[in-house]
Amino acid sequence: MRGRVRVAVIGCGFYAENHLQSWHHLRPEGADLAAVCDVDAHKAKSAGARYGVPYYTDADAMLRAEKPDLVDIVTRHETHRPLAELAISHGIAVIVQKPFASTLTDCMAIVAAAHKAEVWLAVHENFRFQAPMRAVRKAIAAGMIGQPSWARILFRTGFDVYAAQPYFLHEPNLVIADVGIHVMDLARAIMGEVARLSCETQHRRPGLLGEDTATMLLRHENGAVSVVECTYQAQRDPDPFPQTLMEIEGPDGTLIVHPGYRMSVIRQGTTTVQDISSPLLPWTAEPWHASQEGAFAACAHFLDCFGRGVAAETSGEDNLRTFALVDAAYRAAASHNAEVPFAWRPA
Ligand SMILES: NC(=O)c1ccc[n+]([C@@H]2O[C@H](COP(=O)([O-])OP(=O)(O)OC[C@H]3O[C@@H](n4cnc5c(N)ncnc54)[C@H](O)[C@@H]3O)[C@@H](O)[C@H]2O)c1
Known part of the structure; x- marks a missing residue:
């Protein structure tokens, strides 16, 4: 030591x-x-x-x-x-x-x-160290829903992220590189390593250089599938920023993280609800406290x-796998490699 x-x-x-x-x-x-x-x-x-x-x-x-x-x-x-x-x-x-x-x-x-x-x-x-995310990982590791086979993990907000980070306006790679990277890291940590992915990006806020919305479909090495969504251009009430919400399904149940960091686990017709929100530390303040507690x-x-x-x-080595997902997402979005090969137009 x-x-x-x-x-x-x-x-x-x-x-x-x-x-x-x-x-x-x-x-x-x-x-x-x-x-x-x-x-x-x-x-x-x-x-x-x-x-x-x-x-x-x-x-x-x-x-x-x-x-x-x-x-x-x-x-x-x-x-x-x-x-x-x-x-x-x-x-x-x-x-x-x-x-x-x-x-x-x-x-x-x-x-x-x-x-x-x-x-x-x-x-x-x-993100994987945030108290709510630790609670989700603990519940899954304890076998509460069995081995997860499907998930939707989302970070959707309209919070003015540009106020504190005005450089976002000029980033050619925006939402995937900034927050999609966290959400895909969570997808890895919760669902397992990723074998392949597809991605669609959108520029919904006028005047931005980079994408502010991304929707990704991941196939994990263990056969599980997850949908990873991130946007800085959603109108929600209340706005959950900076909460990551999710729905995870396994053979024995479903785990849902609702806004306000309420986690419900549905098993055999019974639902249990738990508050998994981040504690406020002496130096943290809402709404950033979940991010701040995660950093701590x-x-x-x-x-x-x-x-x-x-x-x-x-570790650096571990994070190469997360960065590789970011890299793959931009390449998938650019190549449109999942184009539908059939188009019919009325004569
Ligand atoms: N994990 C999270 O939740 C989270 C949230 C926000 C930002 N970030 C990350 O934190 C990093 C910083 O973001 P930020 O918003 O604080 O940026 P910022 O621009 O506010 O701060 C960066 C600082 O680095 C300084 N700097 C630049 N080059 C330097 C050098 N060679 N030597 C010393 N100082 C130098 C700049 O002068 C500036 O003060 C980014 O990588 C960002 O993605 C992470």
Whole structure:
């Protein structure tokens, strides 16, 4: 077992606050936030002041000066590969936010570099760590519905995601790369590895560069089928953001996650209902608390695994399979390879 773990965070933007709070609150578990870095000096200085740690505007300078045990990269995908390779070149363990990198080639290069340097590597894929999703996985593992054979997993919202993340407006790959990646990771975790998929994308909000809606059909290696849906352009009342809802069917019953994170299990004509919602932590606030608690649980998992010298559930190698689904979804959407081969028009 390791002693205390010194963590340095790269990127002090919108989502990084959840990582900074998580490491701060994981102090009793052995984490010491050692330093922060952002190329934007104002953001770096402000985060350093809030958490009482040194700040840097150059990641290499921070790693040389602070020699942390663990680097947590919370920048956007374009910088993930160079920053991860930088940390690996220093022999420092790395956590990379999702999406792991910009392309599958980049993701594989990071995994190969970490493997060669024998550096511990994890991807901050946090949806599977959210309390409601842990409750679903626990119920399935306990055999409450038997081995799942069909599922519909959905993230449908009209919440203004563009307010906090205005860069979404200019992302050529939007909803699959941003949230579909989480939902497909859940599909893997709950239903099993994926053998093939098809995908249709839509641009429903005017003025967006990338797709805001995607509907995917997955065939899993064990024969199960799942429908994975994600959109930022749905009008719902109440809007469930940022909840992932689902219906899962197995031979012995059906499990449904309703809005408000009520989970019902229907077995042999009897329905049991359970509240599986995320707890509010001292630093979390609705509606983001499910995401924030997931980030905290993911960081706690990474700290524990790194301390014990074992791979994280979402290791770099594991996450290649999730990123491969994102890659496959964009390719499937572009190739329209499931075109109906027959078209009849009245004469
Ligand atoms: N897991 C989730 O639920 C979740 C939610 C939101 C965002 N994210 C992910 O978090 C990451 C960051 O997103 P965000 O919305 O916080 O972006 P952001 O633009 O608000 O923040 C990114 C920060 O990184 C800094 N930066 C860029 N290059 C740098 C470099 N070389 N060195 C140091 N700092 C650098 C930028 O100046 C900026 O402050 C993305 O990968 C995004 O997909 C995940």
